[in-house]
Amino acid sequence: MKGAQFVVQSNLKIMSRSIAALSKISEDVLIEVSEGGLFFKTxxxxxxxxxxxxPEFFNACDVSMINKKAVNICRLSMKSAQRIFKGVAFGEKNFVGCEFRIDPKAERMMVKLQMNYGKKISCRIFEKLAEFSDIERTIHAKLREMGSMLHKPTxxxxxxxxITVVFASTLLxxxxxxxxxxxxxxxxxDDGLTIRNFHSLDGVTMFNMGVEKGAKKVKTExxxxxxxxxxxKIQIxxxxxxxxxxxxxxxxxxxxLGSEVCMYYDxxxxxxxxxxxxxxxxxxxxxLATMGSDDEIDLDGGILKETMAQHEEEEDKSTAHSS
Structure with missing residues (x-):
């Protein structure tokens, strides 16, 4: 099968948890393949x-079969992604590895999951000690149509x-x-952060902060x-x-992961x-988009711009020629 190959074993649980996190954000996941590795986007x-x-995240990584001048992005439904990794994140099954074969131009993505189960087999004549049976499960996940528009962060x-850096265990x-x-x-x-939520009045939520704060009661602070x-580090x-x-x-x-969270904001x-x-x-x-008390109307927060996929490929080609 054509496409990029990624094999993950030691970090399989981390990858599974990434899908669990992204499932809270979107109904689809964009999968991008490049020489820089594998990207999951929403x-x-x-x-x-x-x-x-x-590439170092994986036990094996081969992107030699992809067209490096093309835009190598495909779209998978989040439900399909969750089904692939079902049980991995919480150790419900003894998953030991996963292989991805991703061709962004194909209709399906191949995923092989390796599972290892131990069985103790006994009989009247002799006893066998624990034997391990390897099971391989192959999934051909259907990819969704990408469309002609791409979104690039701005x-x-x-x-x-x-900038504020704090351990996730403090925020959670x-x-x-x-x-x-x-x-x-x-x-x-300069003294720190104060986090509040408010009681909702008549459907008014915090993105309508233009309503006088005196009309809202703090629920938690x-x-x-x-x-x-x-x-x-606070400048403003x-x-x-x-x-x-x-x-x-x-x-x-x-x-x-026991990690810190970095927050950049203005x-x-x-x-x-x-x-x-x-x-x-x-x-x-x-x-994430933000809004304040003065009714700022920049709803997308200057996060994304739309470009044509064909235009992106032409830009990549011109960049390659110039270099």
Whole structure:
């Protein structure tokens, strides 16, 4: 079968958890193959998330069969992705490895899962000690039509004037108790972070912060002081609201790894960028739209732009010729 090959064994659970996190964000996952590795992406007008897996993340990686001048992206339904990894993340079955064969131009993606089960076989004449039977399961997952439009991120976290780094274990209990809400508000000063959610009045949620705050009652308020933050560099104090569901999915993933969460942010209306950067072979980045009390109307937070897939391929060709 043509296409790129990726074999993952030691990091299989991490990859499975990445799908679990992305399933909270979108109904589809975009799979991109390049010399830089394998990328899982979710795209929405107000959010963008990417999991980047470097070639070193895999036990084996071969991208020699793909057209490096083409846009090598395909789309898989999230339900199909979840079915592939069902049981892996929580150790329900003894999964020992997974092989992907990805041809972005094909109609299906081949996935081979290796499972290992131990059985003790006994009979009246002699006893056999534990024997291990390997089972291989092959899945041909149907890919969805991509369409002609591609979405490219336009934000740049280096332009954010504020950065906060904190362990996910500090954030998780705070956001878990707020997960029934749609949005939360974060107020940032030199002294730390204050996270609030509010009682909803007549369907008013935090993305309608133009309503007078006096009409809303605080439901939960938690402050994280500087002493609990690994890094807190603030050039401009801000207060903004953002969607909790997607943020919590990345914090949960980071907590499972015992990792820190990095947050880059600026004025309301500009995206909140959440990343996990401590691991050498993979990293995660989520960009979320924000809104403040002055009714900023930049709904996509300057996160994405649309381009034609054919145009992207032409750009890649011209870049290759010029180099």
């Amino acid at each position: 795209v929405n007008r107000s959010k963008f998330c990417v999991f980047r897996f470097a 934000y740049n976290r280096s332009g954010c004037r504020n 209990p705070i956001f878990v108790q707020m997960k029934g809400d749609i949005e939360v508000t974060m107020k940032v000063t 938690t402050t994280i002081t500087c002493e609990k933050l690994t890094r807190h 104090p801000v207060e903004f609201s953002f969607s909790i569901k997607e943020f919590l999915s990345i914090v949960t993933f980071a907590d499972q 004025l309301p209306g500009k995206p909140l960028i959440v990343s996990i950067e401590a691991h050498p072979n993979f990293d995660i980045e989520l960009a």
